[in-house]
Amino acid sequence: VVADLKNRYQPFPLTEVQRAYWMGQAPGLPLNCGTHYLVELDGERIDLQRLTVAWNKLVERHDMLHTIVTQQAEQQILPEWPVYTIAQTQHDNLLEVKKSVAEWWQQQQNEKYSLPFAIHSFNYSDNRNYLAIIFNYMNLDGFSIKLVLKELADFYQNPDLQLPKLTLSFRDYVTQVNYSTDALQRAEAYWRNRMATLPAAPPLPVRIDPQQIKQSKFIRKTAKLNHQTFAALCNIAKNHSLTPSVIIMLIYAEVLSQYSGGQAITINMTLFDRQPVHPEIYQITGDFTSLLPIAYSPDATKSLLNQAQCLQEELATALDHREISSIWVQRELARNKGINSGSLPIVFTSTLGIADELLQDSEQQGFLQLTGSGLSETPQVWLDHQLYQLEGGLLLSWDAVEDLFPEGLLDQMFNSYIQLLNQFIEQDWQQPIVTLLPTAQQLIRKQINAVTAPLPSTT
Known part of the structure; x- marks a missing residue:
């Protein structure tokens, strides 16, 4: 890949995932919404003028912070853009700030962005600054957001820091990086064969037909593993030749399966897929994401270790055929088995191990700290489990469509998930997975199943 400076500002195609995001925002579609990620940071005595200067340096440095989607459904890097001013308001206390952030988030849903971000400083007490940043992740994936936050701190x-000017752009990557015909044909053959036995998405209880939800409104459930617990989890994974992400995915999938009647299920896994095609590839921003369908088949006769090993093998095989994404698989399933068969609205997103060694030098002390609060929204998604490291521990968050699930179900599922996670850390891995579904929930589920709705047709 070479930097095409001559055509830098010419329109270029959306990626497959970006196009799915763009189409999913259409006002007429059920479960439509934007593609936004809210990051919340807290700090003391932050100089907002200095912060504004730092932010505008970032916008100038990273093309995707001044890239738009055109009316022709292409993306285009802007050669010129307005200087950004960080808005600010004053508040009495953190509780008031939290309420104001939630109101601001809702207001931004209807705003037309000239740039793919919005920032507001909610100042409180005498010298505290609570910064809320909304990113459009059609422009920036998880690694890109981490990179932007690192460089903002830097x-x-x-203030006198001068970073080497970037020559590579996301446009260069999109227009020049393609899989070989042989690799595509091999992956397509695999997925066509796999589709015959690929389980459906988890048939979770719902209280309303998703087709009746015109616009998704998301809520977040969170928990955090402290440093010691996360270290113990990593040691367990290492001792069994597993990754922490696989263990978390297993717990997530098992809970989803148990609340879906114990069925085999398929979830959509977010893949951050930068190919190392240029020395600057890990210094630029963009949406390099793809999606892969990952199947999970619960088996009460298998030990916890065997279940984890099976899931890791399933993941490895899917990664070995990543040239074809979940979007293609869903489209083919819808064409062959009916439109509702192609939907995979339950998502798993892990940022663990995403070139973390490249992001460790940021001088965060005395600057804004991630709070662990925030929210994401994605069109046609029911539930997205995200995990990332925070202050040496692990933040676990579920972003879910609030109006879709029966009252109390999300809390119960999330509590079961945390309970199972704690048991996994302490349990004998040669024993089978325990059943977590409460008896009362089993009875409720039988009642709700009578109105369980078909899955939405797009993701």
Whole structure:
């Protein structure tokens, strides 16, 4: 891949995932919404003028912070853009700030962005600053957001910092990186064969037909593993030749299966898929994501270790055929088995191990700290489980469509998930997975199943 500076500002195609996001926002579609990620940070005595200067340096440095989607459904890097000013308001206390952030988030849903972000500083007490940043992740994936936050801290802490100018752009990557015909044919053959036995998405209880939800409104459930617990989890994974992400995915899938009648299920896994095609590839921003369908088949006769090994093998095989994404698989399933058969609205997103060694030098002390709060929204998604490291521990969050699930179900599922996670850390891995579904929930589920709705047709 070479930097095409001559055509840098010419329109270029959306990626497969970006196009799915763009189409999913259409006002007429059920479960439509934007593609936004809210990050919340807290700090003390932050100089907002200095922060504004640092942010505008970032916008100038990273093309995807001044890239738009055109009316022709292409993306285009803007050669010129307005200087961004960080808005600010004053509040009495953190509780008031939290309420104001939630109101601001809702207001931004109807705003037309000239740039793919929005920032507001909610100042409180005498010298505290609570910064809320909304990113459009049609422009920036998880790694890109981490990179932007790292460089924001660097530019703020060192106002005279001069980073080498980037020549590579996301446009260069999209227009020049393609899989070989042989690789595509091999992957297509695999997925066509796999589709015959690929389980459906989890048939979770719902209280309303998803087709009746015109616009998704998401809520978040969160928990955090402290440093010691996360370290114990990593040691368990290492001792069994597993990854922490696989263990978390297993717990997530098992809970989803138990609340879906114990069925085999398929979830959509977010894949951050930058190919190392240029020395600057890990220094630029963009949406490099793809999606892969990952199947999970619960088996009460298998030990916890065997279940984890089977899931890791399933994941490895899917990764070995990543040239064809979940979007293609869903489209083919809908064509062959009916439109509702192609939907995989339950998502798993892990940022663990995403080139973390490249992001460790940021001078965060004395600057804004991630709070662990925030929210994401994705069109046609029911539930997205995200995990990322925070202050040496692990933040676990579920972003879910609030109006879709029966009252109390999300809390119960999330509590079961945390309970199972704690048991996994302490349990003998040669024993089978325990059943977590409460008796009362089993009875409720039988009642709700009578109105369980078909899955939405797009993701």
